[in-house]
Amino acid sequence: MRTAIEDLQVTLSGRTVVSGVRIVAGEGEVAGLVGPNGSGKSTVLRTVYRHLRPHAGRVVVGDRDVRELTAAEAARRVAALPQERGSDFELSVREVVAMGRTPYKRAFAGDDGRDAAVVAEALEQVGMAGEGRRRFSALSGGERQRVLLARALAQDPSVLVLDEPTNHLDVRHQVELLALLRQQRRTTLIALHDLNAAASVCDRLHVLHRGAVVASGTPREVLTPALLAEVFGVRAAVVEHPLTGDPLIAFDHRSPVAREVPVA
Numbered sequence: 001m002r003t004a005i006e007d008l009q010v011t012l013s014g015r016t017v018v019s020g021v022r023i024v025a026g027e028g029e030v031a032g033l034v035g036p037n038g039s040g041k042s043t044v045l046r047t048v049y050r051h052l053r054p055h056a057g058r059v060v061v062g063d064r065d066v067r068e069l070t071a072a073e074a075a076r077r078v079a080a081l082p083q084e085r086g087s088d089f090e091l092s093v094r095e096v097v098a099m100g101r102t103p104y105k106r107a108f109a110g111d112d113g114r115d116a117a118v119v120a121e122a123l124e125q126v127g128m129a130g131e132g133r134r135r136f137s138a139l140s141g142g143e144r145q146r147v148l149l150a151r152a153l154a155q156d157p158s159v160l161v162l163d164e165p166t167n168h169l170d171v172r173h174q175v176e177l178l179a180l181l182r183q184q185r186r187t188t189l190i191a192l193h194d195l196n197a198a199a200s201v202c203d204r205l206h207v208l209h210r211g212a213v214v215a216s217g218t219p220r221e222v223l224t225p226a227l228l229a230e231v232f233g234v235r236a237a238v239v240e241h242p243l244t245g246d247p248l249i250a251f252d253h254r255s256p257v258a259r260e261v262p263v264a
């Protein structure tokens with residue numbers, strides 16, 4: 001479902017943390033939010049999954065402002081893998097993933113066969129089939145993350161919101177997760193620190209810097225050496241990936257550029 005973040009402003013503890021943010025993710029598009037620490041990526045995503053209320057502006061999913069939806073309607077439209085990930089569920093893996101089916105249930109209804117099939121498929125997609133009986137609290141950080149992604153997939157949302165989903169994942173699971181997102185063709189908003197991963201998985205990138213969007217476009221348009229120097233304070237060459245043809249950023253780990261260069 002098309003998702004539009006319109007002129008968003010968020011104020012936290014009296015401080016304007018993001019302002020004037022406009023981001024549109026078209027139907028089926030993977031829209032990436034990238035930017036340095038503290039640039040506002042999580043804050044923007046939190047307004048999409050209604051963890052934060054905007055001070056001004058709005059988030060429109062399909063034809064509805066997310067603030068006007070009931071909790072169940074919102075949960076059927078938007079599922080999130082937030083940065084703050086619970087670890088204290090005294091539940092099994094399967095029970096955690098089954099929580100994703102809640103917005104489809106009537107009060108006191110039990111699991112039906114379809115719910116069980118959706119849960120099983122979601123676990124399969126994240127490579128956790130066969131782990132359903134394990135205690136969630138006994139999993140490693142990366143395993144928990146995959147289970148929470150399965151919960152979001154089981155929610156079968158129109159829009160998926162992922163905040164740093166590759167944190168904690170080993171390289172194989174990073175690659176698998178990104179491939180899964182590409183296959184899904186589901187409208188997705190994703191914050192990523194790994195710019196090469198962002199270049200390979202995102203249709204469009206939106207670069208946040210000090211709470212504002214300073215560039216939007218395809219990865220090729222956006223990820224230029226000049227932008228990497230200005231926004232991220234790094235020296236890098238952008239070449240073509242020899243296997244995929246995607247932009248590939250080769251960082252110069254020996255010499256950062258001066259920070260605090262004003263952005264045009």
Ligand SMILES: Nc1ncnc2c1ncn2[C@@H]1O[C@H](COP(=O)(O)OP(=O)(O)OP(=O)(O)O)[C@@H](O)[C@H]1O
Pocket residue numbers: 012013015017035036037038039040041042043044
């Ligand atoms: N409750 C709060 N009160 C005041 N300031 C806050 C609060 N929560 C976050 N901030 C500030 O808002 C700014 C944006 O934070 P946010 O978490 O959105 O950035 P981010 O781009 O996701 O960062 P990171 O890459 O480090 O995860 C930061 O300067 C942060 O310190």
